[in-house]
Amino acid sequence: MSELGFYFKEGIRHITDVKGYDHMLFIITLCAFYTSSQWKKLLILVTAFTIGHSITLALSSFDIIRVNQQLVEILIPVTILLTSIFNITVEQKENRKVSYNYLLAMFFGLIHGMGFSNYFRSMMIGILEGSIITPLFGFNLGIETGQIFIVAIFILWLYVFTRFLKVQHRDWKLFISGGGASLAISMIIENTL
């Protein structure tokens, strides 16, 4: 397998890993805010998250920023918890052009990017030769591809529950956010004990 292909596969694997589901859980909880007819806003939201995590993944990979691994492991579930709380406490304001949640998604993306970089840098330990650019590009591309896959499946289930099964979006949002918050709290407890 080529270098680009290998890291691309690792990127997809890392974000879609069921055992390390923190990033997936965040994306799902983040997306729960919007209804099925607001899929365009949902995609902008995910793009904001993508920009955020790409920035810190790159900065950390080039050693421009140093990341405290243990701290990030705790902050990632905190982002999930805060997103869950945001979902149920904040009403959508139609007149606002750039909602707070885009900025929040980008800011939380910065934290997730640090988490991605921990994994990426671990793969380089003691064996990196030459430029980190191709592996980084491959890995980031893999993450984005995995993310598209996760969002597509989420939208599918959103349609099934809210359009087909006629579940109220409010209930769907509460259900997803409740699940997200519970799992986030148990992750925080596990990582701090």
Add this chain to the structure above:
Amino acid sequence: MKIKIIYFALLLNFCFLFGHPIKMTTGKITYNTDSKKLELVINFFLDDFSKCMQDVYRVPAEMFLEINEETSAYIVDYIQKKLHIAINNKKLSIEYNTMSFIEDNVLQVKLYINIQKITYIETLEIQNELLLEVFNDQSNIIHVQIDPEAKTSFYRFAKGNSSTIFKISYACK
């Protein structure tokens, strides 16, 4: 003073108990045309590796904070048991070279395989089961570059996927 020692020992045990969030080893295999040896480099996160050694050999994890004759003997024995390399379907023995601590919490072990008698490498088979019996989510990445003109090959070994064959087709210079 006693309290301090107990506290420090407990803290150390704690760290070794929970180990590293990312369960991974990295490695590289290259061919040295001067010495006619395959050179292997394996990198371990020390906290996870010590925990593994503690489980497998029933020795205290903390002893691996130091590199000496005793600890290196355990480490080499473990690698030789868990890492198998065959060239052209013939299994070869892995010999120990050196080891050192590099970066934060990383143990780097250098090994080699004498392949003076081999003139042509058709296939290289690797079975890598390092730490797989201790951690379910362990993955081991190996970079392989035998022919210096060829591109590096990559493989990720994990539970249920611990062996692979690389097609090399290289005439040893």
